[in-house]
Amino acid sequence: MSVDKKEHIMHVAIELFAEKGFEGTSIRDLAQKADVNIAMVNYYFGSKEKLFEQLLADKAQFMRAKIEAVESNESLTEIEKLDHIIDGYVTRFLTQPEFHRVFLQELLVNQRANLHQTVLSLFEKNTRDVVSIIEKGIKKKQFKKVDPQLTFISIVGTINQVMMSKEMCNTLMNASANHNPYQDPKFKKRILEHIKQMVHAHLIITTVS
Amino acid sequence: MSVDKKEHIMHVAIELFAEKGFEGTSIRDLAQKADVNIAMVNYYFGSKEKLFEQLLADKAQFMRAKIEAVESNESLTEIEKLDHIIDGYVTRFLTQPEFHRVFLQELLVNQRANLHQTVLSLFEKNTRDVVSIIEKGIKKKQFKKVDPQLTFISIVGTINQVMMSKEMCNTLMNASANHNPYQDPKFKKRILEHIKQMVHAHLIITTVS
DNA sequence: GTTTAAATTAAACAACTGTTTAATTGTGAT
DNA sequence: ATCACAATTAAACAGTTGTTTAATTTAAAC
Numbered sequence: 001m002s003v004d005k006k007e008h009i010m011h012v013a014i015e016l017f018a019e020k021g022f023e024g025t026s027i028r029d030l031a032q033k034a035d036v037n038i039a040m041v042n043y044y045f046g047s048k049e050k051l052f053e054q055l056l057a058d059k060a061q062f063m064r065a066k067i068e069a070v071e072s073n074e075s076l077t078e079i080e081k082l083d084h085i086i087d088g089y090v091t092r093f094l095t096q097p098e099f100h101r102v103f104l105q106e107l108l109v110n111q112r113a114n115l116h117q118t119v120l121s122l123f124e125k126n127t128r129d130v131v132s133i134i135e136k137g138i139k140k141k142q143f144k145k146v147d148p149q150l151t152f153i154s155i156v157g158t159i160n161q162v163m164m165s166k167e168m169c170n171t172l173m174n175a176s177a178n179h180n181p182y183q184d185p186k187f188k189k190r191i192l193e194h195i196k197q198m199v200h201a202h203l204i205i206t207t208v209s
Numbered sequence: 210m211s212v213d214k215k216e217h218i219m220h221v222a223i224e225l226f227a228e229k230g231f232e233g234t235s236i237r238d239l240a241q242k243a244d245v246n247i248a249m250v251n252y253y254f255g256s257k258e259k260l261f262e263q264l265l266a267d268k269a270q271f272m273r274a275k276i277e278a279v280e281s282n283e284s285l286t287e288i289e290k291l292d293h294i295i296d297g298y299v300t301r302f303l304t305q306p307e308f309h310r311v312f313l314q315e316l317l318v319n320q321r322a323n324l325h326q327t328v329l330s331l332f333e334k335n336t337r338d339v340v341s342i343i344e345k346g347i348k349k350k351q352f353k354k355v356d357p358q359l360t361f362i363s364i365v366g367t368i369n370q371v372m373m374s375k376e377m378c379n380t381l382m383n384a385s386a387n388h389n390p391y392q393d394p395k396f397k398k399r400i401l402e403h404i405k406q407m408v409h410a411h412l413i414i415t416t417v418s
Numbered sequence: 419g420t421t422t423a424a425a426t427t428a429a430a431c432a433a434c435t436g437t438t439t440a441a442t443t444g445t446g447a448t
Numbered sequence: 449a450t451c452a453c454a455a456t457t458a459a460a461c462a463g464t465t466g467t468t469t470a471a472t473t474t475a476a477a478c
Contacts, residue, residue, distance in 0.1 A: 005425095019318075019319055019320070020318065020319075020320045021230060021232055021317075021318040021320065023230055023232035023233040024232040024318065024320050026464075026465065026466080027465080027466060027467085028464085028465085028466095036426090037425095037426060037427055037428080038427095038428090038466090038467090039426075039427070039428090039467085039468080039469090040425085040426075040427095041466090041467095042466080042467060042468080043425080043426080047466075047467080048466065048467090049466095101317060104317055104373075105230075105314075105317055105318065107373050107374050107377075108230075108310060108313055108314055108317065108373055108374075109228075109229065109230040109233065109314065110228055110229075110374070110375075111228070111229045111230065111233050116374075116376075117376075120374060120376055120377060123377065124377075124380055144410075146403070146406065146407075147399065147402070147403040147406075149381050150367070150381075150399070150400065150403035150404075151403070151407070153367055153370045153371060153381075154363060154366070154367040154370075154403070154404075154407060156370055157363070157366035157367040157368075157369060157370030157371070158359070158362055158363040158366040158367070159366075160366060160369070160370055161362045161363075161365055161366030161369055161370075162359075162362060162366070164313070164316050164317050165316050165317075165319070165325075165329060166319075167325070167326075167329055168316075168329060168332065168333075171333055172358050172359075172362075190356065190359070191359065193356070194355070194356040194359040194360070194363070195359075195363075197355065197356075197411070198355075198360070198363060198407065198411045201353075201410045201411045202406070202407045202410045202411060206415055214455090235434075235435065235436080236435080236436060236437085237434085237435085237436095245456090246455095246456060246457055246458080247436090247437090247457095247458090248437085248438080248439090248456075248457070248458090249455085249456075249457095250436090250437095251436080251437060251438080252455080252456080256436075256437075257436065257437090258436095
């Protein structure tokens with residue numbers, strides 16, 4: 001029963017942190033929504049901040065795995081690797097929009113320095129992987145001489161911008177306010193097509209006939 | 210003396226909100242850093258939340274002005290208009306990074322519904338203006354058939370991603386940790402060149418000779 | 419059935435929150 | 449000099465915060 005309960009608390013915590021932020025979420029809010037006693041959070045996690053740390057740590061390594069797998073797959077061309085990574089990013093972020101917003105908040109609010117650093121170093125690892133793919137493409141003269149780091153920033157930035165506000169996405173899709181765009185396959189398709197179209201135009205050299 | 214003091218409080222508030230978030234900033238923090246009495250914030254602004262509202266409202270209209278000016282300037286081509294808007298965005302955001310982070314936080318944390326809506330409607334106005342420019346370019350067959358909304362999202366998303374963390378920018382530029390990238394003209398130039406290069410490749414039709 | 423330890427609870431803790439009050443100081447007009 | 453009003457202050461307010469305690473319940477082991 002205890003493991004389930006612990007995970008239940010973590011799940012509710014992600015929702016609340018994503019909605020109200022870390023400071024804006026009280027342990028009493030969390031305890032009430034998770035239907036547990038106030039003391040259980042500190043009993044299981046030690047403190048509110050440690051709960052947050054564990055949330056980030058748990059998901060972070062999961063987010064690393066796919067990129068590393070794609071990067072080391074030698075049977076793929078560089079542009080195919082990028083397309084796979086874009087697919088992976090969009091899919092993961094759309095299936096866990098709440099957590100991803102917690103992630104973004106921690107990157108944005110620089111109050112808890114150690115957490116900020118954790119999130120940052122994770123992002124930098126992903127940046128390095130993608131940059132090395134783009135640089136390979138440039139060396140093979142398949143890609144234009146672009147700015148590899150900022151190209152990755154544009155990919156991630158596009159997705160993050162979309163993740164920022166559900167309401168923004170709904171006006172984007174001409175959907176009603178109560179609609180959940182992150183579960184809408186049309187929305188996912190639209191974002192994927194846009195990013196790939198833009199990245200391809202940005203990277204691939206158009207051979208003049 | 211009173212107007213100066215009021216603006217002084219607002220200035221310190223932007224810094225603190227950007228650094229610690231709205232919930233993470235206490236009125237006592239603010240009063241201490243601004244070197245005023247705790248009661249002065251409520252005396253001038255009524256409440257902490259109204260102070261925040263005024264911060265947003267004051268800057269918001271300033272951010273609107275340039276886009277409207279560019280959009281109505283008939284002597285510019287569509288791609289020139291976009292370049293001007295990109296210039297304006299980057300310049301404004303780099304000169305006021307603290308405020309912009311406050312802006313992003315409010316978009317991200319959905320706790321104060323009315324503030325969230327204010328920020329959102331402002332963003333939507335800007336989106337509409339830029340989208341109409343891109344659509345004109347498509348109609349004139351100067352632009353490819355892209356997704357106008359998401360193209361704007363990519364422009365803004367790239368800038369926002371860069372604004373998210375000073376530390377991230379420094380590793381991006383191979384700069385030391387105490388460096389302020391937002392005041393570095395090389396950094397600005399690099400971002401501007403990347404965004405324009407990417408947007409041009411994405412939009413402009415390459416005529417096959 | 420007793421024992422042992424984990425799980426759970428309500429209550430209390432001290433510190434902090436935004437806000438208000440009531441008293442005091444400062445300033446400009448008459 | 450006096451009045452009126454704005455500006456400023458320290459203190460107190462009521463409520464919330466994260467955390468801890470000490471008591472109780474639950475559950476498994478022997």
